[in-house]
Each structure stands twice: as C-alpha cells, then as structure tokens.
Amino acid sequence: MTVEAVRVSPAWLDLRERADAEARATDLVEHLRPHLRGGPLVVHDLGCGTGSMGRWLAPRLGGAQHWVLHDWDADLLARATVDPPRASAGGAGVTVETRQCDITSLDPCELAGASLVTASALLDLMTSSELDRFVALCSSPGCPVLVTLSVVGRVELAPAEPLDELVAIAFNDHQRRTTQGRRLLGPDAMDVAVDSFGRLGAEVVVRESPWRLGPGESELAIEWLAGWVGAACEQNPELAGLSADYLQRRGAEAVAGRLRVTVHHRDLLAVFR
Template identity: 60%
Template sequence: MGDNITAPGGPAGAAPALADAPPEDAPRYTPEWLALREPADAAARAAELLGPLRAHLASAVPPGGRIVVRDLGCGTGSMGRWLAPRLPGPQHWILHDHDPGLLAHAVTALPAAAADGTPVTAAAAPGDLTRLDAAGLAGATLVTASALLDLLTAAEVEALADACAAAGLPALLTISVVGRVGLDPAEPFDAELAAAFNDHQRREHGGRRLLGPDAVPAARAAFERHGYVVRTAPSPWRLGPDERALVAEWLRGWVAAACEQRPELAAEGEAYLRRRLAECAAGRLRVVVGHDDLLALPPGGGGR
C-alpha cells in the first residue's frame, strides 16, 4: 500500500503472517514505525462499517458468549487497540504475526475492557498466515487485519476468503492501498512517482506477485463468490503539519520504492525528495494517502 513501503528502520506496514515458520524474505517492521503510523491509521479507519459489524455480532454471539477475534498480521496490536473499545461484550483476541517481538508487545498493549466494560484478553499466535484455513480459524467469531491485503497475492486473498467462508466468519480488513496519493502543493513529478510506486506495490517479491492497489477489488470479488455481503468505505490518511514526522518517513519510503521500480527516476527523485522534505519541515506540505476498508459479512448474517 501507499504506506507499506521500505522506510528507514524497515518496511512500513503490518506484515503478512498467513505456515509454522515465516518465509526468509518476510518483511520486518520496527515498533517505532508502527507507533508513528498508528494515530493516522486510527483516524482513517471507516467507523461507518462498525454498525453493520456490531449488528452481525449481536446475532452471531449467544447471550453470555464472548467475541473471539483473530487479528492477522497484527504488528504491535493497533487494530485491537482501535476496535476492542468500540465493540461491546467480552472479547478474546488471538494475535497472529511472524515477528515475536511485535507479538509480545501486542499481547500486553491491548485494552483491558470492551465498550461496555467487559473484559478483553489476548493471546499470541506466532507464525506465517499464508496457509491459514478454516481449521486455523476454529472457534473464532471475527477475522480482522490492518494494512495487510495489499501485501498478499491473488491466491492468498482467495484462500483467506475461502477460509472465512468455510468457517462462516465475517472479516473486517482495513487500511488497504487504492493507488491514490495527493500532495499539496502539487508538482508535475508527483504523478510519475505515484505510477512507479503503484507498479512497485504490484511487484513480484520472493516469488509472490503482490496485489498492491488491486487488493480491495480482488477481496470483494473473492468474498462475493461465497455469497458474502461486502461493504467498502474510504479510509485515507490526511496528513499535515501536525504529522510532520510521519509525512517525512512516508516520503522517504515512497520515493525510494518508486525509484527502485524505475531507476531512471533516481536523480530527479533525489532532488524532489529534498524539496518535499523541506516543505514538510516548514509545515507547508499536506498529503492524502488513499486507502479503503472492507467489511465482509457471511450470507444470512445480521447487519445487512
């Protein structure tokens, strides 16, 4: 996605974790970067999808039961920190990631209480998620992910939809790139970098062809093939002078990825980055990074 990029200190999104051991080329994300982006993710997520989700869960969870959430590629647990206090009822979060350090942080940093004050608990599930199936989702009520879809392949998205459908589970998949970036003030070179970056997001990585900006339409189609009711809503980052540190890191990674994809852009890209970082430091740069959130509800579920 527009923010799943190689920034100083490591790539900048939540890593796919769908096998017992992570692939050797699995990306690593620093806690510092994940902490820097967390407020922007939280502000961006589409709260309008929560009404249909709550309605579904109210019909799916028996009285006195608890919501069991499997959070895929959880990073430091930002999805749980955002969602757990917005859902009523006792909850148990099973946090999946290939990075044990991030998992350890995530388990201890989830909120202790749900929206109605009932308890929230958490457990770690280390490993890679690209082979997740219905058996791996046993006992769950909900599947969530943030900044994950665009890091998957078409086959992996199909497998995720297949697993959710076989288990009859809803999925809330947030902060997925859509390929749109806007900078103010604009420059003619913005569009060329954006196109190169989008190509980079669709690149072959470790023998896997990533979906990048095509992830949300692919996921919608995959879930709809199983009869799911799918809703999407925009969830853009809107960054300005108050988010200078995040803008600067995003810029460095965005330009670097575009130039990696098209090395002939490197010389102009270096000068461009210097100008943009100066504008950012002076508080004159605003950036909108486009994402979509997706809610997939199983057929016959509540919240239609």
C-alpha cells in the same frame, strides 16, 4: 499460500498508529455490530503487528472479548502484549493471547469459533491466488470479516508538483511487481478481495479510509515519503537523480507545516448470512 515474510519496523507501526486509527471507517463498525454472535466475542487478528487493531476496535465493541493475535514476528507479538486493549465499549474485560505463526499456512480449524476475523494493511502483499486462499481462510468460520487500510494506488500532495505523478506511477508499478515468480496485486488487491468474498456468498461493504497528513503528522509524512520515493526509484531508476532534491524539498515543506498528504485506502466488511 506463499506470501513473503516482510519484517515491519515496530517504530514504523508506532508512528502510523494514530493516522491508522483516524483513517479507519468507523461506520463499518456500526454495520458489524448486528452480525456479531452473542456471548463473549472471540476476535482473530491476522498479521496483528503491535496490536493496533485491537486497541482501536475493542473499545468500539461491547461485551467481554478475547483477542487472538497472529503474527510471525515474535518481537511484534511481545510489543502487542505490553499495550493490549483494556476494556470494551461497555467496560467489560478484554483478554489477549498471541500465536506466533505464518498466517499464510493457517489451518481453517484454527479459526473455529471465531466471532470476527480481522486484518489490516496486508492484502497488497499477495498475489491473486494467494488472496483467494486468504479470503477462503477468513471466511471459513462463517463470521464477519473486517479488513482495513488496503492501499488503492491514489496519493495526493498539496501543493502539487509535476514529479508527484511520476513517483506515484512508479510506486504503483513497484507494488504490482513480480518477485520470486509472484505477481503482487498491490493497489488492485481490494477489488480482487471484493470479488472473492462475493463469490463465497458474502455481502460486502466497502468504505474509503484515507490517511490525511497535515502539519501535525509531519514526522509520519516524511517517513512515508522516504519509503514512497525509495520504492519508486527502485522500480524506475531514472527517478533516482531527481529524488534527493524532491525529498529535501517535500521534507522542508512538511517540517514547515505547508505540506498535506492524502494516501487513499479502503476498508472492507464481509458478512455471511
């Protein structure tokens, strides 16, 4: 695979962690538990960032756990070791190791013995062929695979205004852009992943996992808006003349507690029988 290395700000990951935790589909954890192998769990977190998946999931799974955190960014891996998950649902210990690597070039043997493979907010950066190979990699141990927070291209702002739809269309086009000869999947990635796991014989369960940003998440909403509108203007420069007033207006609504934003995602659990 040739997925571009995208540097993600630790501050952005910290800012979104609570919204991510509240959005993830907890009922998929209930589906997951019966399929986990006995003994200490070995969980491989691909593209782990600062380790937020472990902090969310480890306390929801029982028994001793060993988490292997994979990321190409050494700074993010260092942050992940500062605040690792402390204990499982039953109070058993959780250990963590980090592996600095490009997950797109992992050999399947590096996942041998895994009890669970997981990833979060990752699929939209891939092309169709890259995602097929990623699915094959995750599926190679034959254990469950949990992928959370994949964007699906739907955003709702309340109160609504006409420019919302224009920005959303341009943003989705940006997500599907061709860059360096690669056509990104963007919001189509989840459907492609479901098909790809299904072709490998997995039972696939999908759940909605939307961010719901209200008055308590105004800082995140403002930061998200800046990125959303910025990408839209990059894709459609005709929006640039309208974006400053739009951002100022929406930002003021967020600060005043009048803006609510729903960013739709989906979570996926693949189980091999």
